[in-house]
Amino acid sequence: MRFDYDTSYLDAKRLLRYPAQKLAYAALAILLLAAPWLLPKYYVGELTYLFIMAIASLGLMVLSGYTGQVSLGHAAFLAVGAYAHAWLLSQGAPWLLSIALATAISALVGLLLGLPAIRVSGLYLAMVTLAFAILIEHVLGRWKSVTGGFNGLPVGDPVILGANLSGLKSFYFLALISLVLTVAVLINLMRGKTGRAFVGVRDSEAAAASLGIWVAGYKVLAFVISAAVCGFAGALLAHHVRHITPEGFNLLLSLELVLMVTIGGLGSLRGAILGAFLIGMVPALISQIKPLLGDRIAKQFGLEIFFFGLILAIFVLFEPKGLNGRWLKVKAFFDTFPLYRKDVFRRGKTYMKSERYR
Amino acid sequence: MNAGTRSTPQAGNAAGAGLQVRQLALRFGGVHAIRDISFDVAPGEIFAIIGPNGAGKTSVFNVITRVFDPSAGSVSFDGVDITRIARHRVVTHGIARTFQNIELFEGATVLDNLMLGCHRFAEESFLGQCLWSKAVRQSQARLRAHVEEVIDLLDLAPHRNSLITGLPYGVRKVVELARALATKPRLLLLDEPASGLNPEETQDLAFWIDDIRSDLGITVVMVEHDMSLVSEVADRVLCMNLGEALSSGTPRQVQSDPKVIAAYLGGDSE
Amino acid sequence: MPPEIIANLQLALNGMATGAIYALVALGLVITYKATEVLNFAHGDVLMASAFVAWGLIVGLGLPFWLAALLTVAFAAVLSWQIDARIMRRIVGQPQFAGVMLTIAIAFMLRGLVSMFFGPESRSYPTPWTQQSTHIGPVVVSDLNLVILAVALLLTALIYVFLRRTALGVSIQAASQNQLAAYLSGIRVKRVTSLVWALAGAVSGACGLLLAPIALVDISLWIVVLKALAALVLGGFGSIPGAILGGLLLGLIEQFAGVYLPDGSKDVAAYVVLIATLVLWPRGLLGEAHGRRV
Numbered sequence: 001m002r003f004d005y006d007t008s009y010l011d012a013k014r015l016l017r018y019p020a021q022k023l024a025y026a027a028l029a030i031l032l033l034a035a036p037w038l039l040p041k042y043y044v045g046e047l048t049y050l051f052i053m054a055i056a057s058l059g060l061m062v063l064s065g066y067t068g069q070v071s072l073g074h075a076a077f078l079a080v081g082a083y084a085h086a087w088l089l090s091q092g093a094p095w096l097l098s099i100a101l102a103t104a105i106s107a108l109v110g111l112l113l114g115l116p117a118i119r120v121s122g123l124y125l126a127m128v129t130l131a132f133a134i135l136i137e138h139v140l141g142r143w144k145s146v147t148g149g150f151n152g153l154p155v156g157d158p159v160i161l162g163a164n165l166s167g168l169k170s171f172y173f174l175a176l177i178s179l180v181l182t183v184a185v186l187i188n189l190m191r192g193k194t195g196r197a198f199v200g201v202r203d204s205e206a207a208a209a210s211l212g213i214w215v216a217g218y219k220v221l222a223f224v225i226s227a228a229v230c231g232f233a234g235a236l237l238a239h240h241v242r243h244i245t246p247e248g249f250n251l252l253l254s255l256e257l258v259l260m261v262t263i264g265g266l267g268s269l270r271g272a273i274l275g276a277f278l279i280g281m282v283p284a285l286i287s288q289i290k291p292l293l294g295d296r297i298a299k300q301f302g303l304e305i306f307f308f309g310l311i312l313a314i315f316v317l318f319e320p321k322g323l324n325g326r327w328l329k330v331k332a333f334f335d336t337f338p339l340y341r342k343d344v345f346r347r348g349k350t351y352m353k354s355e356r357y358r
Numbered sequence: 359m360n361a362g363t364r365s366t367p368q369a370g371n372a373a374g375a376g377l378q379v380r381q382l383a384l385r386f387g388g389v390h391a392i393r394d395i396s397f398d399v400a401p402g403e404i405f406a407i408i409g410p411n412g413a414g415k416t417s418v419f420n421v422i423t424r425v426f427d428p429s430a431g432s433v434s435f436d437g438v439d440i441t442r443i444a445r446h447r448v449v450t451h452g453i454a455r456t457f458q459n460i461e462l463f464e465g466a467t468v469l470d471n472l473m474l475g476c477h478r479f480a481e482e483s484f485l486g487q488c489l490w491s492k493a494v495r496q497s498q499a500r501l502r503a504h505v506e507e508v509i510d511l512l513d514l515a516p517h518r519n520s521l522i523t524g525l526p527y528g529v530r531k532v533v534e535l536a537r538a539l540a541t542k543p544r545l546l547l548l549d550e551p552a553s554g555l556n557p558e559e560t561q562d563l564a565f566w567i568d569d570i571r572s573d574l575g576i577t578v579v580m581v582e583h584d585m586s587l588v589s590e591v592a593d594r595v596l597c598m599n600l601g602e603a604l605s606s607g608t609p610r611q612v613q614s615d616p617k618v619i620a621a622y623l624g625g626d627s628e
Numbered sequence: 629m630p631p632e633i634i635a636n637l638q639l640a641l642n643g644m645a646t647g648a649i650y651a652l653v654a655l656g657l658v659i660t661y662k663a664t665e666v667l668n669f670a671h672g673d674v675l676m677a678s679a680f681v682a683w684g685l686i687v688g689l690g691l692p693f694w695l696a697a698l699l700t701v702a703f704a705a706v707l708s709w710q711i712d713a714r715i716m717r718r719i720v721g722q723p724q725f726a727g728v729m730l731t732i733a734i735a736f737m738l739r740g741l742v743s744m745f746f747g748p749e750s751r752s753y754p755t756p757w758t759q760q761s762t763h764i765g766p767v768v769v770s771d772l773n774l775v776i777l778a779v780a781l782l783l784t785a786l787i788y789v790f791l792r793r794t795a796l797g798v799s800i801q802a803a804s805q806n807q808l809a810a811y812l813s814g815i816r817v818k819r820v821t822s823l824v825w826a827l828a829g830a831v832s833g834a835c836g837l838l839l840a841p842i843a844l845v846d847i848s849l850w851i852v853v854l855k856a857l858a859a860l861v862l863g864g865f866g867s868i869p870g871a872i873l874g875g876l877l878l879g880l881i882e883q884f885a886g887v888y889l890p891d892g893s894k895d896v897a898a899y900v901v902l903i904a905t906l907v908l909w910p911r912g913l914l915g916e917a918h919g920r921r922v
Binding site for chain 2: 008009215267
């Protein structure tokens with residue numbers, strides 16, 4: 001049974017409050033730092049990919065999970081970041097400048113989408129973002145002079161201050177540091193004024209406006225932050241795949257991102273990372289079990305999509321709060337042991353009420 | 359008391375202070391939600407607006423808090439014309455409101471809801487937030503201290519860390535009131551604060567509204583159907599019907615006005 | 629008649645032809661939306677699965693077209709009925725977002741299953757109207773397109789009348805607006821909802837059956853649902869006549885954009901239309917306005 005004894009107002013906001021927590025995160029840090037030497041090469045590469053996907057998932061979580069703005073087209077921002085970075089590198093820009101500019105360009109595109117997008121909400125916003133992503137994919141395919149059209153662009157190596165970080169281990173650490181930095185900044189933003197305002201906009205725009213929150217401004221800010229983070233992830237992804245094409249940022253990737261934040265648990269950064277890891281591992285897992293099933297090569301692609309659907313369906317039906325919800329339940333079990341009650345998290349029966357006519 | 363005319367001046371009502379509504383009108387296409395309303399609320403007064411459903415009472419609130427643009431007329435508070443200001447600026451002029459259908463932030467705790475009430479006092483720069491700077495931490499501690507005062511005033515301490523979704527209806531109404539108080543308002547607009555409350559909770563509410571006026575010096579305007587509450591706390595009452603003012607005066611005067619009785623079709627519950 | 633006018637007329641006719649396809653797909657979408665407020669992202673995949681089933685019946689088993697058509701439509705209806713009864717029913721009452729996510733999940737599963745069973749090759753099958761076309765004055769239209777247009781108009785009229793005039797139709801609308809009240813009024817909400825899904829499924833089955841000979845029996849058939857979304861938005865979300873109007877208009881816009889606007893405009897026209905409509909005229913042409921009362 002755990003009780004909170006806070007002695008100052010800021011104790012509630014501290015990230016690591018209990019010794020057990022500090023221990024657990026320290027162990028995690030040690031494992032992650034040692035991984036390149038403990039794991040086989042293939043898994044180190046996979047882990048790097050998961051880190052990058054986690055950054056993208058965090059970006060979408062800020063928009064969809066915290067501010068409640070649905071986006072079915074976030075691969076567009078990954079694409080913008082990736083292409084901007086690759087092009088700037090090909091023009092000879094130093095790496096740090098290039099990635100900063102790529103992030104800024106992606107943020108600008110987020111602003112351009114956000115300004116009209118905030119006028120629509122819910123289902124309509126989902127459709128606008130979907131259409132936007134398809135539009136970007138077409139533009140990238142046709143703008144041959146800059147993007148190389150459907151043949152794509154090769155991506156230069158990440159060379160920071162003279163050090164080439166394209167090696168397996170060094171790129172792993174680059175991705176890991178990027179993820180840690182992103183998480184740190186976003187955690188702070190979300191426990192500050194901005195994060196609170198985002199949640200207010202999500203849960204009740206009318207009340208938020210009456211409390212002095214400029215709803216339209218915060219919605220656009222959410223788009224900009226989300227686009228910037230995803231652009232950053234896209235630039236890193238460009239290095240990971242070494243050759244980018246418009247097809248690599250298609251609708252399926254957008255929907256994968258949505259899967260990550262939904263399965264992870266809307267409204268939590270931890271959920272974004274957990275969801276990214278789960279969904280990001282599916283292709284790798286599939287290729288592991290494929291030989292066991294003896295399928296034809298052609299069927300492999302179908303299997304991957306099928307599993308995405310299956311996992312999503314299972315979570316929507318049985319654990320709508322996602323992996324983070326499950327995590328919180330397990331934590332509650334240990335916190336209130338032995339007085340844990342199963343029905344604390346029970347959902348009451350609800351009837352559908354029209355959202356058009358409220 | 360004639361309907362639609364200016365209310366009699368209160369002693370101490372300096373020109374321009376308090377809430378002044380002049381010839382307000384609100385139209386949606388062919389529907390006249392408000393036809394022609396004028397009234398004054400003196401500082402420190404408790405003013406009630408009553409009337410049958412559809413009279414336009416909540417519409418008046420919605421115009422004052424800038425949910426809608428009025429078709430005609432003006433609203434000013436403390437000498438400042440607020441008829442066309444931006445919706446999120448209303449609270450910076452010292453006006454807070456509660457909603458008829460509770461508009462709490464369901465996914466957050468009571469504490470988070472109240473902290474959001476203090477949003478306009480949060481001195482946190484964007485960069486400061488990213489770095490969780492000392493200034494940001496101090497600002498949060500300050501806000502939390504203020505929120506705790508409100509929690510003490512309304513006895514919300516047992517529910518401080520509860521999620522809104524698990525709370526009973528009566529407690530939610532109190533949380534909504536607390537959130538409005540957290541904005542340090544000078545004018546508080548309460549939209550049907552007693553609806554859905556049992557007699558005991560309504561009595562608590564009456565004490566709180568009185569305390570809010572006498573201890574905190576806040577002017578209160580409330581839309582209400584519960585006449586016993588209105589008789590108990592309100593200084594003056596305005597009765598509306600079909601978008602127009604029907605009668606105004608003390609609760610007793612309005613209750614015995616034959617026009618009001620006719621509008622409610624044969625009398626209202628005491 | 630001067631050749632430009634003939635060319636434009638031909639373009640317009642082509643536009644109506646593709647527009648009829650969009651309209652028919654949009655019709656199925658709007659029916660489910662009206663009844664359950666869920667936008668069924670699996671609609672395109674039911675369509676795609678039906679096309680494969682049709683191929684299997686016509687080419688694989690050698691059945692005559694009309695028999696295969698009937699069986700295909702029945703298959704689609706039963707598939708949709710089961711999707712609702714077994715899966716969608718479980719999340720009744722949860723916010724709209726959950727429903728949309730679940731339909732996306734079902735879409736993925738259907739796509740994966742079809743992909744696994746049938747493989748990646750494109751296929752086709754003959755219909756009674758393949759290779760035949762009709763001359764209307766100086767312009768030409770393929771018979772299959774005429775059939776699609778006729779089916780679209782007929783089904784729209786039938787369903788519109790059904791929803792407005794019959795008791796069952798009215799109860800469908802009631803269930804979509806306030807489910808608890810519908811239950812209390814004696815409407816068998818679960819049964820009614822599954823019926824609507826079956827109806828939408830039947831429409832998508834017909835779509836798949838008629839579209840495949842034009843666009844080939846292929847996994848990518850499902851993408852037509854995105855164009856149907858644009859059609860729905862243009863015509864006015866939630867409006868059945870709007871679905872037809874939006875579909876036909878969208879087809880026209882695409883054809884003319886392909887000729888008169890820069891290269892590549894035809895591919896993206898639908899999506900630009902969608903974004904522009906939602907941002908500038910959210911109600912679309914015939915849609916309903918709605919907002920939230922505070």
